[in-house]
Amino acid sequence: MNSVIETMLNHTSIRKFTDKPLSKEQIKLIVESAQSASTSSFVQAYTIIGVSDKEKKKKLAEIAGNQSYVEHNGHFFIFCADLLRHEVSAEMEQKNIQQSLESTETFIVSVVDASLASQNAVLAAESMGLGACYIGGIRNKLEEVRELLNIPERVFPLFGVAVGYPNQETSTKPRLPFTQVYHEDEYQQDMSLYQKQLEEYNNTISAYYHERTGGKRRDRWTEQIANMMEKPKRTYMKEFVKKQGFLKD
Incomplete structure (x- = not known):
């Protein structure tokens, strides 16, 4: 076993951070590490929005269900599926790619690309002694997130990642067999x-x-999952996805 595998196997979600902000160098390394992840056919269909503005982080924390660690961390990253640059590229090359942009396949590619990039980012952060926590709660009110972060059409905010210096000790949660x-x-x-x-x-x-x-x-795991999924969440999602220019075909 090497240090990379040890870092992966020791992963825990950190939900309490010190007030120390990440340096510009740390942020750059994390983003560059994210960019080094595999990407389908080199499309690189994602964008990362770093949020340092205190008022915006406070609002995002409220949107995410009053999760304090969205507001209080070293830096907050939002990973987005992004096809805007591809639309612009087609305009530059005078090509019509609208059908591809709005296809289910391209939507899946963009989500996978963003997810792969985010895992690289978290691994990089943890290798630097930082902690991280994925935040799906930003999808509670995506219209408000879109307005708050000035997100254009063809861009879809998928999830956030809170990163910072851990201010708690946590144990690794056992995974499925x-x-x-x-x-x-x-x-x-x-x-x-x-x-x-x-x-x-x-x-x-x-x-x-x-x-x-x-x-x-x-709690038993099957009990936890069944209770959680008994009532559907965020049922507006399909319409918002289409509104942002995805998944129309």
């Missing part, structure tokens, strides 16, 4: 085995929460 995630040659569909693996994972997660909270929580 290897055999539940990795299937060899084909998707294994033995449901009795599938459920047995999930029950075993339920026991692991329940013990984790019990220890972490001093006995206040004993």
